[in-house]
Amino acid sequence: MELWYTEEHSEHVRFSIKVDKQLCSKQSRFQRIDVFESPEFGRFFTLDGLMMLTEKDEFIYHEMIVHVPMATNPNIRRVLVIGAGDGGTVRELTRYSTIEHIDMVEIDEEVVNVCRELLPQTACKLDDPRVSLRFEDGLKFVRSKENEYDLIIVDSTDPFGPGEGLFTREFYGNCFKALTEDGILVNQHETPYYSTYAKSMKRAHKRIKEFFPVCRVYQAHIPTYPSGHWLFGFASKKFDPIRDLDADRWNALGLAMRYYNTDIHTGSFAIPTYVKELLAGDEE
Amino acid sequence: MELWYTEEHSEHVRFSIKVDKQLCSKQSRFQRIDVFESPEFGRFFTLDGLMMLTEKDEFIYHEMIVHVPMATNPNIRRVLVIGAGDGGTVRELTRYSTIEHIDMVEIDEEVVNVCRELLPQTACKLDDPRVSLRFEDGLKFVRSKENEYDLIIVDSTDPFGPGEGLFTREFYGNCFKALTEDGILVNQHETPYYSTYAKSMKRAHKRIKEFFPVCRVYQAHIPTYPSGHWLFGFASKKFDPIRDLDADRWNALGLAMRYYNTDIHTGSFAIPTYVKELLAGDEE
Numbered sequence: 135m136e137l138w139y140t141e142e143h144s145e146h147v148r149f150s151i152k153v154d155k156q157l158c159s160k161q162s163r164f165q166r167i168d169v170f171e172s173p174e175f176g177r178f179f180t181l182d183g184l185m186m187l188t189e190k191d192e193f194i195y196h197e198m199i200v201h202v203p204m205a206t207n208p209n210i211r212r213v214l215v216i217g218a219g220d221g222g223t224v225r226e227l228t229r230y231s232t233i234e235h236i237d238m239v240e241i242d243e244e245v246v247n248v249c250r251e252l253l254p255q256t257a258c259k260l261d262d263p264r265v266s267l268r269f270e271d272g273l274k275f276v277r278s279k280e281n282e283y284d285l286i287i288v289d290s291t292d293p294f295g296p297g298e299g300l301f302t303r304e305f306y307g308n309c310f311k312a313l314t315e316d317g318i319l320v321n322q323h324e325t326p327y328y329s330t331y332a333k334s335m336k337r338a339h340k341r342i343k344e345f346f347p348v349c350r351v352y353q354a355h356i357p358t359y360p361s362g363h364w365l366f367g368f369a370s371k372k373f374d375p376i377r378d379l380d381a382d383r384w385n386a387l388g389l390a391m392r393y394y395n396t397d398i399h400t401g402s403f404a405i406p407t408y409v410k411e412l413l414a415g416d417e418e
Numbered sequence: 419m420e421l422w423y424t425e426e427h428s429e430h431v432r433f434s435i436k437v438d439k440q441l442c443s444k445q446s447r448f449q450r451i452d453v454f455e456s457p458e459f460g461r462f463f464t465l466d467g468l469m470m471l472t473e474k475d476e477f478i479y480h481e482m483i484v485h486v487p488m489a490t491n492p493n494i495r496r497v498l499v500i501g502a503g504d505g506g507t508v509r510e511l512t513r514y515s516t517i518e519h520i521d522m523v524e525i526d527e528e529v530v531n532v533c534r535e536l537l538p539q540t541a542c543k544l545d546d547p548r549v550s551l552r553f554e555d556g557l558k559f560v561r562s563k564e565n566e567y568d569l570i571i572v573d574s575t576d577p578f579g580p581g582e583g584l585f586t587r588e589f590y591g592n593c594f595k596a597l598t599e600d601g602i603l604v605n606q607h608e609t610p611y612y613s614t615y616a617k618s619m620k621r622a623h624k625r626i627k628e629f630f631p632v633c634r635v636y637q638a639h640i641p642t643y644p645s646g647h648w649l650f651g652f653a654s655k656k657f658d659p660i661r662d663l664d665a666d667r668w669n670a671l672g673l674a675m676r677y678y679n680t681d682i683h684t685g686s687f688a689i690p691t692y693v694k695e696l697l698a699g700d701e702e
Contacts, residue, residue, distance in 0.1 A: 138432070145436075146458035148422070152430035174430035191611075194690070327475075327641050355639060355647035355690070357611050362646020363639035397688035404685025406478070406639070406677040 139170055139178075141185055143360035144328045149185075151175060151358075157252055162244035165291075169252045175358060179220060179253060181245070181291055188358050189255050192222050195322075196256070197394040198354040198402070199366060200226035203285050203318045205384040205399055206368075206375045208232065210284040214312065216272035218289035219245030221257035228259040229389055236265045237283075239276075243269040273305050279312035286313060288321040301334060303341045310345040310371075318370040323351060326409045327361035335365055339413050342369045350375055351413060352402040354393070365409070376400055423454055423462075425469055427644035428612045433469075435459060435642075441536055446528035449575075453536045459642065463504060463537060465529070465575055472642050473539050476506050479606075480540070481678040482638040482686070483650060484510035487569050487602045489668040489683055490652075490659045492516065494568040498596065500556035502573035503529030505541035512543040513673055520549045521567075523560075527553040557589050563596035570597060572605040585618060587625045594629040594655075602654040607635060610693045611645035619649055623697050626653045634659055635697060636686040638677070649693070660684055 140150040151172050158169040168180045176189030187195065200223055204210060211234045215223050219240040227236055238260075240246055246267065249257040260267065268275065276286075286309050290301075309319050323338055324331040343349045346369035356364040368375050381396035424434040435456050442453040452464045460473030471479065484507055488494060495518045499507050503524040511520055522544075524530055530551065533541040544551065552559065560570075570593050574585075593603050607622055608615040627633045630653035640648040652659050665680035 144458055146456065147436070148432075148434040150432040150434065172430065174428055327639075353639070355611075355637070355645070357645035357647060361639070361641035363641060392692045393690040395688075395691050395694075398690060399688075401685035401688025404679075404681035404683075406682060407679050408676045410679075 139172075139180070141180075141183065141360075144330065147328070149358075149360070151178070158248055160244065160248070162242050164242045167245060167248050169248060177253060177255075178358070179249065184291070185358050186291070187220055187222065187253075187256065189253075191356060191358055192220075192256060194354055194356050194393045195359075195364070196222035196226045197391055198352070199223055199287055199289060199320055199322065201389075201391065201394045202352060202366070202368065202375060202399055202402070203287075203320050204230060205381075205396065206373050206378050207284065207316060207318060208380075208383060209316070210318070211235070212283050212285075213237070214239065214276070214279075214283045214286045216276070216286065216288050216290065217241075218287070220249045220253055221246070221260045223287055223289045224262070224265055225256060225259040228262045228264065234264060236262075237268060238265055239268045239270060239272045241269070241271050273302075273308075276305070276308045276312050279308070281314050282312055284314050284316050284318070286317070286319045288319070290322060301338050301341070303344065306341050306345055313371065315371055316373065318368070318373055319346065321367040321369070323365035323367045325359065325361045325363050326365060326412055327363050331360060332412055336412060336415070339367060342367055346370060348372065348374055350403055351405055351409070353405055353409075354402060365405075376403060423456075423464070425464075425467065425644075428614065431612070433642075433644070435462070442532055444528065444532070446526050448526045451529060451532050453532060461537060461539075462642070463533065468575070469642050470575070471504055471506065471537075471540065473537075475640060475642055476504075476540060478638055478640050478677045479643075479648070480506035480510045481675055482636070483507055483571055483573060483604055483606065485673075485675065485678040486636060486650070486652065486659060486683055486686070487571075487604050488514060489665075489680065490657050490662050491568065491600060491602060492664075492667060493600065494602070495519070496567050497521070497569045497571065498523065498560070498563075498567045499571045499573060500560070501525075501575065502571070504533045504537055505530070505544045507571055507573045508546070508549055509540060509543040512546045512548065514671075518548060520546075521552065522549060523552045523554060523556045525553070525555050557586075560589070560592045560596050563592070565598050566596055568598050568600050568602070570601070570603045572603070574606060585622050585625070587628065590625050590629055597655060599655055600657065602652070602657055603630065605651040605653070607649035607651045609643065609645045609647050610649060610696055611647050615644060616696055620696060620699070623651060626651055630654060632656065632658055634687055635689055635693070637689055637693075638686060649689075660687060
């Protein structure tokens with residue numbers, strides 16, 4: 135027999151992965167959680183059927199969402215991570231001894247339980263003593279915070295389902311307030327290539343720009359996400375990701391990477407003309 | 419009913435596109451040629467079942483294979499294009515009034531006939547008076563050439579089937595000889611992500627490096643190619659694609675683009691650490 139997982143990247147495009155075995159399938163209060171074992175990608179994990187990560191390429195997403203802000207401002211001490219129940223973002227953050235505290239706010243405890251059990255590759259640092267895990271709505275959590283974090287990473291699901299509120303004006307305004315004057319916000323920004331996703335990207339970008347004086351977009355090649363062309367939003371109160379990068383200083387840390395390097399840091403902010411036009415255009 | 423085209427990106431990964439209609443299917447002396455109409459990508463064209471281009475994203479491949487060398491050396495006058503029967507590479511080249519002559523050598527005349535009929539979006543400039551179309555084996559054609567071209571673009575199919583000889587040591591050596599002292603060679607280089615393709619990339623890179631003093635790799639996001647992460651090899655006798663880029667001069671040409679811009683020119687040479695390691699490693 136053959137077993138195939140299929141994700142619809144658009145109504146007319148399907149991406150299918152041969153599966154050896156389904157390791158877990160459960161319905162939490164918020165969403166359906168599945169983990170599969172596959173010959174090409176190792177284990178992979180989906181929420182409501184949408185790809186969250188594979189063991190083969192999660193390093194790309196997690197290195198790019200963490201090291202771009204960390205190399206821009208090495209003095210980041212306090213970090214808030216919203217979403218990211220798989221632990222990959224926290225794993226990369228804990229590599230910096232200079233980080234003192236990480237609040238990780240994940241709405242769905244069941245996601246963390248499943249990942250601890252089946253995805254140790256990403257969940258391995260959730261017990262780091264600097265990490266404080268909270269199972270609540272990130273949107274509500276951030277409302278009461280003021281001047282507390284040097285970095286907020288919004289590692290949300292797609293803006294359909296439980297992640298939806300994380301793409302609103304109110305949310306980004308509260309993030310601004312929760313950040314110190316050195317504050318940086320990084321947001322997973324979807325793909326520009328398929329129209330449903332591009333709409334979310336434009337909306338997020340436009341809303342973040344209402345609050346943050348510095349607002350840039352960078353990209354990475356993530357083969358198992360729709361189109362493989364994934365964007366991140368970089369917003370800050372004062373740091374510019376290119377001007378303020380001190381490559382020698384970051385390289386002196388000696389952190390071994392598989393995707394990120396300080397050339398790609400700068401290079402990833404060079405985005406295609408059609409993406410620039412989408413970002414500059416009106417929200418539909 | 420539903421009609422779906424499926425390409426195997428690896429033995430364990432499938433990419434499927436909903437098709438409205440198959441517009442053409444023929445077997446030439448060299449390969450099977452198909453053209454389809456689809457709601458997501460417009461028309462698309464395959465050889466031996468492998469995706470060559472879609473109307474939606476062919477601009478990315480063609481802009482990146484042409485404008486990177488053209489912006490590096492604006493004095494390119496004589497160009498040899500090998501493969502590229504769809505005409506997209508020639509279309510982009512003909513936008514430069516400074517180019518005097520283009521030899522296009524395509525092994526399979528049937529490909530050009532089909533594209534002229536069904537893909538006018540790419541084939542539209544094949545009748546430009548500067549273009550000399552030859553239907554023969556590029557490998558043989560280039561053997562007799564010496565000091566003739568300022569630019570050779572190897573826009574080949576994957577190195578399985580008729581394109582295979584275009585990935586050999588003999589071929590790259592002959593390209594070196596066919597180039598002037600200002601010569602640049604650009605080679606489509608496959609994806610680093612899936613192992614079969616990565617092997618071809620490593621082999622091509624290693625062989626090109628035996629002849630050319632400047633040898634770099636750049637990348638683009640091409641959603642309908644395997645993994646969406648596509649590489650190009652840039653090799654030259656003296657021009658460095660970053661040092662010799664004069665962005666102001668190229669921008670003064672006023673050519674409208676959808677993907678390429680002079681920031682992405684430089685940014686595309688910043689490649690992930692794992693790709694650098696593949697390129698530096700031994701051939702398997």
